[in-house]
Amino acid sequence: MPLVRQVVHGLLEQHGLTTIFGNPGSNELPFLADLPDSFQYVLSLHEGVVLGMADGYAQATGRPAFVNLHAASGSGNAMGAMTNAVYARTPLIVTAGQQVRSVIGMEGMLSSVDAASLMRPLARWSAEPASAGDVPRTCAQAIFEATTHRAPVYLSIPYDDWDVEVDHNAEQVLSRSVATALTPSEQQLRWLTDAVSTAERPLLVLGGDVDSQGHFELAVRAAEALDVPVYAAPSLFRLPFPNRHPLFRGVLPAGIKPISDAFEGHDLVVTVGAPVFRYHQNVPGDFLPAGAKLIQITDDPGAATRAPFGDALICDLGPALEALASLGTAPVEPIEYAAPAAPQTADGALHPEQVFAALRDTQPKDTTYVVESTSTNSSFWAQMDLRLPGSYYFPASGGLGFGMPAAVGVAMGQPERPVVAVIGDGSANYGITALWSAATYQIPVTFVILRNGTYGALRWFAELLGVPKAPGMDIPNIDFTDLARGYGVPAEAVGSDEELRAALARRVDGPRLVQVDTALTAP
CATH class of the missing domain: 3.40.50.970 (Thiamin diphosphate (ThDP)-binding fold, Pyr/PP domains)
Structure with missing residues (x-):
């Protein structure tokens, strides 16, 4: 036996x-x-x-x-x-x-x-x-x-x-096998399409589930067919829409009032593949502006049942997005993507926008970015141009230590695409031993450490909460190049935009680490 x-x-x-x-x-x-x-x-x-x-x-x-x-x-x-x-x-x-x-x-x-x-x-x-x-x-x-x-x-x-x-x-x-099916009925899809068709100014909010479930291109087709503004849901862990697309309005802020303010002037909000909503900063206000309604499309029953407002349809995202795309009357024209502005600069160190502009210009277009540098979020979205599914990963609960190990796992799971881990120096310490695994199994990840010597996001929150002199904010004098070499990963520190671009342009077979000192910025 x-x-x-x-x-x-x-x-x-x-x-x-x-x-x-x-x-x-x-x-x-x-x-x-x-x-x-x-x-x-x-x-x-x-x-x-x-x-x-x-x-x-x-x-x-x-x-x-x-x-x-x-x-x-x-x-x-x-x-x-x-x-x-x-x-x-x-x-x-x-x-x-x-x-x-x-x-x-x-x-x-x-x-x-x-x-x-x-x-x-x-x-x-x-x-x-x-x-x-x-x-x-x-x-x-x-x-x-x-x-x-x-x-x-x-x-x-x-x-x-x-x-x-x-x-x-x-x-x-x-x-044994176990299968599920959450196909919406014709009546449910008609309810959705009627609501969108009769709305005067609808908009879409797309969540990370759109990308993780393989509906990135379908979401683009639906948005273009409807010709409506598109936001990414707050606390975003995957990018569900090209961030330089002319319909894209950015990632929603994670506060009640700022989200409501973003919806001002719209009478219908349709969220697809996201909870309603994952708030972070405590900025109270009305959930929605006056006269607006919300419909949530999700295959997560928990996300639907715990939402504090709006109507929900629990179903596979694909048929719902197909139904929205079928409503389109917008002419099919070549899409012109917005070009980023020139990156900001800083004294004494590189501005994070310079780092992201260098990545955008030197890395292949199909590069996947695993990001755990919270204080540089605004700089990241200002400079990056991500047009493909699976281009962006972020810690979904905000728990530090995700970025470096997840980048190794992503690179193992999709070896056909380059992977860059964008990591803040505060975050890096939580998952630093991932370097050993990357070296041991020769996983080709480029780790870019943005070093500003402090917990940047925490400093921003300290100002927001009125405790600017809280202890434990600074982590100076950590040399990640020495740490990387100790774990078997080749590493270098760069001090200028030219050095950074030259380092990033070099192609290597295994893992590598690039450390760059950056100016402090807010999320």
Whole structure:
């Protein structure tokens, strides 16, 4: 009879989950024994980086990723990164080794007490199998839960379970499939199109789900057909629309009043693939301007049910966007994209706009940017020209430590596209060990570290909240080139626009790091 381990390895292979992101401990070794040759184990030196790499990989491939953590401590180290995966709606199967069953109740060393509760409420579903014989079925459920709900799930498995023999019934999970369909009815689509057709000044708000679900080009077609203004949803983690398109009005601010002000003069707001809304700054006001209505199109029931205003249609985004595109009466003409203004300059250091202009001018047009430099957001959007799907990734919950590991994961998931990680010096310290993984597996990522010696976004918030003299804002004198070389990544520091452009223009086969000192700017 087969062992639990053999059945689960077969299950993972059946679902294409042969790349394992992990940092193992003693509890995980029995699961890793006798891995088939088709599997790849991707090691990172910290569990937060493990999960961030898996997050980027799953987003880039559009498929679930498998994560293996060490007991409660390793799971705890990954929790911050888990928040980004939750709000990016990334399907992750996060597993952790548990102590042998006989000593869990005694809280022996490396026991995870009440393990299924550890990752709640972050995980969409969390469990520990009731018996060794139930491990294959529970693992299958974890895969289906993550895939069906597009969310991370968590599974704790006692390590003595892996060597238990199971009967043929356990192998039934190898042939199972679970599918979903959220096709809107003709009546529902008519309700949507009638609302848009009768509105005098509608606009679109597109969220990250548009890009992550593969509807970037369809969203462009719908907007052009309707000839309406397009905003990106606030707290944006993926770019759903070309940012220099003449219909694009930018990323919405993350405050109630500023969003309402942006909608002034419009009578209908149609959001597609976004919550309503992910506010950040506390700027109270009316949700909508007088006379305006909102319709939310989402395939996320939670996003629909928790929204504080507007009507919602829960369905696949594709048919809804197709219906909107069919309404178009705008003439089909070549689109002229807006050219960016000349970048701003600064004294004593490069202005972030100069860095982004250099990236725009030197990197291939299909480059993917993984961004974790919050204080330079306005500079980024002022200079970049992103016209393709999958061009932009950002930490969905704002949890630092996403950028560097996610860039490695994205590059592994889409090796045909160049990847640039744009990282602030404050953010870099949270995921710095991703450099080791990039070097070890020779992942071709360009890490651009914008060094201003402070937590720029925090300084901006301190001014906003009236606490400008708060401690812990400055992080001077960190040399990321030395750190990178220590992890095996070639690195250089540049001090001028010419040096930066020359460095970025050089093509390399593996990872590299470029450090550039920049002036302090606000988000």
